[in-house]
Amino acid sequence: MNSPTTLSELCDAVKSLPQVRVIGGGTKPALSAGANLSTAKLSGILEYDPTEYTFTALAGTTLSEVREVLGKDGLALPFDPPFVEAGGTLGGSVAAGLSGPGRMRYGGLREFILGAKLVTGEGRVVFGGGKVVKNAAGFDIPKLMVGSLGRLGVLVELTFKVFPRPATYATVKIEYADLAAADQAMTALAMSQAEVSCLDLDPSGTLWARVGGLSTATDNRVARVLSIATGGTPTVLKGDNDERIWSDAREFRWMPAEHGLIKLPIAPSQVLDVERLIKPLNTIIPRRYSVGGNVCWLAWPETLPSRQLDELCRMLARPAVALSGNFDSPLRARASANAFEKRLFAVFDPAGKLA
Amino acid sequence: MSAEQFLNELKRIYPADRLLTRNAQLVPYESDGLTAFRAKPAGVVLPITQREVIDTVKVCHRHKVPFMARGSGTSLSGGSVPHEGGLVIALNRLNKLLMYDARNRVAVVEPGIINLKVSQVAANDKLYYAPDPSSGPVCTIGGNIAFNSGGAHCLKYGMTSNHVLGIKAVLPDGEICQFGSDSLEGCGPDLTGMFIGSEGLFGVALEVTLRLLPKPEVYHTVQAAYDSLEKAGDAVSLVVASGLLPGAMEIMDHISMEAANVAVDAGYPADAKAMLIVELEGPAEEVEAEKPRLHDLIKQSGAYLVHVAQSEAERYKIWTGRKSAFSAVGRLSPDFIVQDGVVPRSKLGKALAEIVKISESYGIRVANVFHAGDGNLHPLIMYDGRQPHALERAEELAGEILKMCIALGGSITGEHGVGLEKRSYIAGQFGEQDIDFMRRIRRSVDPEEIANRGKKLPEAGAPSLMSHGAHPLEKAGIISRM
Numbered sequence: 001m002n003s004p005t006t007l008s009e010l011c012d013a014v015k016s017l018p019q020v021r022v023i024g025g026g027t028k029p030a031l032s033a034g035a036n037l038s039t040a041k042l043s044g045i046l047e048y049d050p051t052e053y054t055f056t057a058l059a060g061t062t063l064s065e066v067r068e069v070l071g072k073d074g075l076a077l078p079f080d081p082p083f084v085e086a087g088g089t090l091g092g093s094v095a096a097g098l099s100g101p102g103r104m105r106y107g108g109l110r111e112f113i114l115g116a117k118l119v120t121g122e123g124r125v126v127f128g129g130g131k132v133v134k135n136a137a138g139f140d141i142p143k144l145m146v147g148s149l150g151r152l153g154v155l156v157e158l159t160f161k162v163f164p165r166p167a168t169y170a171t172v173k174i175e176y177a178d179l180a181a182a183d184q185a186m187t188a189l190a191m192s193q194a195e196v197s198c199l200d201l202d203p204s205g206t207l208w209a210r211v212g213g214l215s216t217a218t219d220n221r222v223a224r225v226l227s228i229a230t231g232g233t234p235t236v237l238k239g240d241n242d243e244r245i246w247s248d249a250r251e252f253r254w255m256p257a258e259h260g261l262i263k264l265p266i267a268p269s270q271v272l273d274v275e276r277l278i279k280p281l282n283t284i285i286p287r288r289y290s291v292g293g294n295v296c297w298l299a300w301p302e303t304l305p306s307r308q309l310d311e312l313c314r315m316l317a318r319p320a321v322a323l324s325g326n327f328d329s330p331l332r333a334r335a336s337a338n339a340f341e342k343r344l345f346a347v348f349d350p351a352g353k354l355a
Numbered sequence: 356m357s358a359e360q361f362l363n364e365l366k367r368i369y370p371a372d373r374l375l376t377r378n379a380q381l382v383p384y385e386s387d388g389l390t391a392f393r394a395k396p397a398g399v400v401l402p403i404t405q406r407e408v409i410d411t412v413k414v415c416h417r418h419k420v421p422f423m424a425r426g427s428g429t430s431l432s433g434g435s436v437p438h439e440g441g442l443v444i445a446l447n448r449l450n451k452l453l454m455y456d457a458r459n460r461v462a463v464v465e466p467g468i469i470n471l472k473v474s475q476v477a478a479n480d481k482l483y484y485a486p487d488p489s490s491g492p493v494c495t496i497g498g499n500i501a502f503n504s505g506g507a508h509c510l511k512y513g514m515t516s517n518h519v520l521g522i523k524a525v526l527p528d529g530e531i532c533q534f535g536s537d538s539l540e541g542c543g544p545d546l547t548g549m550f551i552g553s554e555g556l557f558g559v560a561l562e563v564t565l566r567l568l569p570k571p572e573v574y575h576t577v578q579a580a581y582d583s584l585e586k587a588g589d590a591v592s593l594v595v596a597s598g599l600l601p602g603a604m605e606i607m608d609h610i611s612m613e614a615a616n617v618a619v620d621a622g623y624p625a626d627a628k629a630m631l632i633v634e635l636e637g638p639a640e641e642v643e644a645e646k647p648r649l650h651d652l653i654k655q656s657g658a659y660l661v662h663v664a665q666s667e668a669e670r671y672k673i674w675t676g677r678k679s680a681f682s683a684v685g686r687l688s689p690d691f692i693v694q695d696g697v698v699p700r701s702k703l704g705k706a707l708a709e710i711v712k713i714s715e716s717y718g719i720r721v722a723n724v725f726h727a728g729d730g731n732l733h734p735l736i737m738y739d740g741r742q743p744h745a746l747e748r749a750e751e752l753a754g755e756i757l758k759m760c761i762a763l764g765g766s767i768t769g770e771h772g773v774g775l776e777k778r779s780y781i782a783g784q785f786g787e788q789d790i791d792f793m794r795r796i797r798r799s800v801d802p803e804e805i806a807n808r809g810k811k812l813p814e815a816g817a818p819s820l821m822s823h824g825a826h827p828l829e830k831a832g833i834i835s836r837m
Contacts, residue, residue: 051595052699053510074598097541110545111517126792127785132697133510134729135766136503136552137773137784139793140516143548147541164598187458193481193572195638213641214648220640265540267459294539319542334542339530340557341546343799347792
């Protein structure tokens with residue numbers, strides 16, 4: 001395993017290796033399988049000024065370090081990256097294109113990445129974007145890196161926009177008789193002006209809605225959620241009980257062992273379609289809908305063939321990405337690269353070294 | 356293949372009334388919101404179907420004729436100035452709303468649709484399209500995509516790119532590609548994000564999937580007047596440090612306020628040296644809780660006059676004044692250039708002081724309006740193009756400001772794009788190697804460089820014709836930026 005400690009060492013490594021596969025914190029094993037280049041020693045926050053709402057850090061910086069440093073100033077990454085406690089890194093989050101349940105309110109990782117320095121397949125250093133919260137100069141290379149799975153370049157340095165973390169959070173957990181009723185309540189909340197921070201759904205019919213803001217408004221915000229999402233049995237969770245719900249979601253603690261984690265982006269109206277298509281598989285597939293039904297997280301049993309996942313994706317007309325589990329390739333049922341993508345690959349990685 | 360053959364092929368696609376080649380017909384397309392640049396295209400086509408756009412791009416590709424897709428021509432960076440002798444694909448008639456889905460909170464539109472129209476369509480469901488450039492009532496979504504347009508609410512909501520989920524585009528050689536989808540999440544590299552802000556260099560967007568948000572339930576819009584620009588700037592720092600996240604924070608200086616008062620009767624305090632507009636927005640109960648905190652901060656900041664909009668009409672008036680600042684300044688000066696450089700927010704005070712110094716040393720008046728929350732400056736540099744070398748001097752001054760933005764660690768453009776006017780400064784922000792890489796990307800996507808040739812990147816062969824005065828149609832009394 002190569003573990004470069006400087007940018008020039010990284011460039012040398014990329015130039016000398018015939019194939020490059022990067023590993024950050026190793027929290028998404030399906031993406032880092034066979035890795036030969038680690039960003040572990042390219043870690044640390046380089047620039048940070050809380051009054052600017054931005055920071056720049058090396059790609060191997062752990063999410064937990066970022067959370068701790070920002071937290072001291074009451075700031076946070078609003079897209080709520082997953083795998084903080086598991087040891088995930090900034091670079092891994094960008095490459096995997098992962099946002100957590102908190103993306104509901106202000107948007108996902110793509111909305112908060114401002115700048116990226118990377119090493120291309122040819123070992124060239126490229127910088128794109130900027131270090132200020134607003135920038136329209138140059139091509140938006142930082143955004144292109146989101147979800148690129150390390151195939152367009154090795155990420156070195158990343159700049160993000162951050163926001164103040166709400167002073168207080170509270171979560172309303174509502175149990176419904178069935179998923180259809182919970183789905184309806186989820187839609188009503190998502191379309192409402194209640195501005196929920198997180199909105200997750202369990203297929204058993206449990207809905208979680210989180211609100212964040214000033215403590216003096218919390219009770220009224222909770223009451224508002226309850227007035228919109230009616231018809232179920234609610235419980236209001238505050239303090240540690242609220243935190244635990246979302247930390248469990250962010251870390252995928254609901255996922256059993258010997259399962260692979262799949263991110264399946266969908267349209268909110270497809271929640272019931274997913275359920276209908278999963279039923280005939282006659283296998284227990286633990287799952288959870290997040291971001292108001294824009295993503296379905298599936299725990300795919302290792303015993304279930306991957307072609308059944310591909311089939312499910314095709315029937316929904318949605319590609320998916322496998323983050324762990326036994327898959328020959330992380331991208332599932334994704335159409336082959338289109339002309340634009342191919343032409344970008346020809347510049348970022350002409351020899352296919354990062355493929 | 357000759358120019359005649361090229362035109363003949365276009366004639367097979369378009370009836371005579373949608374293929375403009377006569378001199379008088381072409382004049383309106385010679386320039387855009389930045390009137391200092393002007394070039395004459397060989398023709399203008401007015402497609403009404405996506406098929407026509409695709410066929411047109413293919414004809415251009417075959418004949419190696421540069422083309423430029425154009426919306427309403429409101430670009431402030433010369434981004435929609437045509438290539439001399441090239442073709443303009445004017446997309447205003449390709450403006451259908453193809454799908455609106457309130458439940459999934461998305462709309463699929465054609466590029467010629469007007470920005471504000473999208474929010475109007477969604478209004479019944481209390482949804483809206485968040486990006487609100489000042490030109491919202493006239494600019495098109497296609498143009499917004501090309502330039503990754505911003506607006507007053509970017510700190511909280513981000514730029515255009517953050518609100519576009521998918522794009523169907525035709526590449527400069529006629530290939531059709533689909534990026535993204537209608538889900539907030541995706542798989543694989545974010546091609547949608549890469550396409551946005553490419554200033555037309557990657558081809559033409561044909562269909563765009565927009566993300567809609569629930570409209571904030573209530574707004575609390577506060578106007579605070581100060582006896583110095585510094586105090587207004589400090590107020591912004593106070594708000595930012597407090598943990599509040601207002602939807603917008605805007606500052607106007609004395610000259611721009613005066614102009615807005617004259618132009619749209621904005622009712623701004625006449626004696627103020629600076630005015631801050633701060634807007635809280637969100638669920639009623641949250642905004643109610645935030646109000647006292649904001650008002651404490653404003654008081655602390657030394658505002659001598661504070662006014663809270665008491666009705667939607669009053670709020671509208673405050674924003675109309677702010678958003679008309681550009682055209683209002685046009686009343687104070689026959690010509691002006693507007694820049695949109697960005698500096699780190701904490702360096703706003705320094706940047707403004709520097710602009711005053713530069714302005715004095717050139718003897719050229721500069722009005723300042725800015726998105727203070729993002730450190731996004733908008734110096735309006737006033738000149739009279741009829742005076743010898745006035746434009747050159749104004750541009751030189753603008754260049755000084757851009758260099759200052761780079762030196763302070765910012766950007767040469769926050770939302771207007773590089774276009775024609777800032778091409779020579781972009782290398783200062785990125786360095787030759789990065790520019791060279793961007794050029795390679797461009798050539799990989801468009802080897803002939805026919806899509807909006809000469810924009811965004813420093814390249815030879817771009818139009819640099821200069822003129823002064825109002826847009827040709829303004830001169831003719833047909834349109835007005837007021």
